[in-house]
Amino acid sequence: xxxDDHPMWREGVxxxxxxxxxxVVAATGEGRQAVRIAAAARPDVVVLDLQLPDVSxxxxxxxxxxxxxxxxxxxxxxxxxxxxxxxxxxxxxxxYLLKSAGLQEFLDAVSRTTAGDTVFTPGLAGLVLGxxxxxxxxxxxxxxxxxxxxxxxxxxxxxxxxxxxxxxRQIAERLVLSHRTVQNHVQNTLGxxxxxxxxxxxxxxxxxxxxxx
Numbered sequence: 001x002x003x004d005d006h007p008m009w010r011e012g013v014x015x016x017x018x019x020x021x022x023x024v025v026a027a028t029g030e031g032r033q034a035v036r037i038a039a040a041a042r043p044d045v046v047v048l049d050l051q052l053p054d055v056s057x058x059x060x061x062x063x064x065x066x067x068x069x070x071x072x073x074x075x076x077x078x079x080x081x082x083x084x085x086x087x088x089x090x091x092x093x094x095x096y097l098l099k100s101a102g103l104q105e106f107l108d109a110v111s112r113t114t115a116g117d118t119v120f121t122p123g124l125a126g127l128v129l130g131x132x133x134x135x136x137x138x139x140x141x142x143x144x145x146x147x148x149x150x151x152x153x154x155x156x157x158x159x160x161x162x163x164x165x166x167x168x169r170q171i172a173e174r175l176v177l178s179h180r181t182v183q184n185h186v187q188n189t190l191g192x193x194x195x196x197x198x199x200x201x202x203x204x205x206x207x208x209x210x211x212x213x
Contacts (some may be wrong), residue, residue: 001043003060004076005029005053009099013047013076013106020107031055035063042068045114048093050077050084061091070196074113076106080121089199095119116183117167118198149192156210158185162198163205 002017002024004010014027025041028034031052038046046064050057057075064071072094077084085096097109098121109119151159154175161171168182175182186198195201 001025001034001038001041001046002027003029003031003034003046003052004049005051006049016103016107017047017110020110022110029053031057031060031063034060035067038064038071039067043071045072045074045110047074047076047110050075050079050088058087058091061088061093065092065196072113072116072197074109074119076101092197092199094197094199097121112167115168115179116186116198118162118165118202119167120165151189151192155185155189155192158182159189159201159205160210162186163202163210165202 002010002014004013004027007029010027010029014024017024025043026034026037028037029052031054034046034048048057048060048064052060057077061073064073073092075088075093075096076099077088077096078099079085080098088096094113095109095118097106097119101109101121112119157175158171161174166174168179168186171177172179172182186201190196190201193201193204195204
């Protein structure tokens, strides 16, 4: 599903996705309408612009996750401002890509988002991880958890690499595992920790100090 208030951009993105073999179930330029359509269409991935005319992208993220739990949301925005990126990721976006990205970079981001990867335009991953570390040190509302579930040594190893912003493919190469095995480890860990996506996993790793081990 594509959500962007610029008709030419929306149509172009939809066309590129269709040409690449994706089924674009809907395309709209309004946030509230996007949430209503998503509730019926049940998209796997939403490509979402941050700036919409009726409601903010963050409100749309909240609505999408409420109506379609587990939907993956790839932000495609002209804004690379720190606060915009952090607000989107804290709300539950799966990744954040700038509109300056080339076609192949965009299609690769959609493919990785579909597979469950967290995708960022180069340079933005460090910004998000840095903010999560700052919040963890400050003891924010999502402070260290008590009685953390027991993870296997391999699951912990995979999580450390997730927190560094590595893709599933990079983690698989680093640990000499298959891409599918890495996905399974991440999904199993999400279930154990009752989390929803890699962004939440990253924050968990930092809060528990696992990235410093």
